[in-house]
Amino acid sequence: MSVGGDIGVWSVLLAIVGSALRVSTPYLFVSLGETLTEKSGRINLGLEGTLMMGAMSGYAVALGTGSPWLGVLGAGVTGAAFGLLHAGLCSLPRVNDIAVGIALFIFGTGFAVYLGKPLVHPVAPRLPDIDLGFWSSLPSLRAALQVNALLIIGILLAPAMLWILHNTRWGLKLRTVGDSADAARALGYSINGVRATATAIGGFFAGVGGAFLSLYYPGAWTENLSSGQGLMAVTLVIFARWNPINCVFAALLFGGASALGPALQAVGITSNYYLYGAAPYVLTLVLLIRTSSTKHRLFGAPSELSINK
């Protein structure tokens, strides 16, 4: 189409960057939290439900107190409670963490919708924008670079988490529990205690990711608010090889890929939009297959994870 050309290419790129920055935060928070949980040797597949509970409770608290940041905190606390529920159930003998996760996924989504019924109409205060594009006079560039503090917190959190995992006593303990429960038991560590802490922190992060959905982007409480972000983030953890820094790139890449469809259509390239819609999933699949091996387990995978046993 004639609308293509130089400006078209640039505006597509700009739209993808802007969209990646807007969309990726929930993926980032959920995958950071899940990295921590999985490092302790447990999988929490219920994060989609935690995300919805976080989104709902964050919206409710922000509405009640008038402060979106208190909403984020409330969402985190709800998420942590859900994490503890998962950890509590999994600490019982012969309970499978994947099955508990799926149950909590369905329960959390349904419960959030049930409790969130009166929240559809009122409008809660929204988290503020940070204008990273203040130096530019291009309105589309400024719009693309308008981000939220949570994204920046999430990006800073990643190296902090990596450092904690590798340089602190608690990090070592967590990795020991995740790599060999027998060794940890021999050292006198409370395996369930460590895993409960890790799952609760993971739940806290997922709750915050949910608050981002309801309080910033798209910034409303609706019943179908989450469209698989919580579940995809679990895949992103594997994709990121349980490395928090990689989680940042995985989340941004996934966010950018999901922006391809609307960005191309906006400049007039409208054929094959279903294909572009599938792009992030195809990308994840291709990268997972490319990096898989039949000879050894995934590099970085905690050996206590039930998928590795």
Add this chain to the structure above:
Amino acid sequence: MTKQHNRTRRQILIGSGSLMAAGSFLAAAPRPVFATPMTVGFIYEGSKDDFGWNQSHAVGARKIAKETGAKLVEQEKVPETADVERVMESMIQLDGAQVLFPTSFGYWPFILKLAAKYPKVLFVHAGGLWKQGDPANVISYRGYMEEPHYCCGIAAGMMTKTNKIGFVGPKPLYFIFNNCNGFTLGARSVNPKVTSLIIITGDWANPVKDADAVNNLVDQGCDVIISDSDAPKVSIETAERRGVHSCGYHTDLSSLAPKGFVTGAEWNWAKGADFVKAWQTGGKYPNLLIGGFKQDLVAISPFGRSVPDAVKSAVLKARDGFTNDTLKLYHGPLKDNEDHLVLKEGEVIANDDSAFKTKVNFLVEGTQGQTGLKKQ
């Protein structure tokens, strides 16, 4: 889960799209006349305050109850499965409902099943699927939403400063393209310089994708947006945040955008009051009713605060044009956006020509985008 059901709802509609051409049939089966106030049951697939399809029916339900004096019973979140059969039977047997409004498209096969079993109950379905041979105690009705989209387009064409307006569509289906064409034709009827941009999200309602589509359209310079998402709440709020004008869909969404709201394309399900009255008094009723403003099946939302009087009167004039059938949506000469002549000079498509409308696979001149559908 909601999405799943919605899809079924539409799939059924597409499958039977050709049936919509059938026009309306009148039925006059002998039946008892009810003296006491009737009980009317409404069944929703989602929640009735979703700022979308379900809310439009809930609004209609209240108007029907008020107009006919009927008692209203309601149930939300009824899946398009055998569940709806149980809900309908319980409304008939326990609540004594004499008229049922199962509002989701995918309820259709269950309606047909129960209608044969309960001939003394009237079943009113939103969809336009009834055909000769279906039970006489069933009504299927639906509105031509492209007409109110045309009205929104007029407002958009007059209010845009960038001469670019945006349309967010959920799926590449004929009625979505009709709506988009209505929007574009309306805008270009008052401002030939207008280009409309279309984005298809691929999901009936996906808040993140809806918001992203609106953001992309605004980034491309669109300053009036309409979103045909099943839950347009997020699109309207995003447009408001970006400081552009927005038009609603399904029901009155003016409260979501106090600054930028223009008007909106609405269903007028309250038309169902006529059916309730006819059923109560033993009068005649149509089994199939598809129409626009003329048949009183669609409406426009109250104008937003920012709308100038000149725009209001132009929009209302177009609405009256549809109502008295002097204004036709599709008339020649009409080109599509690939420079093919669709209608020759002097060719006119009647507003209730469902056969033409269900076959729409083109976007009119001035639209940037493609339908992705095969051309004949």
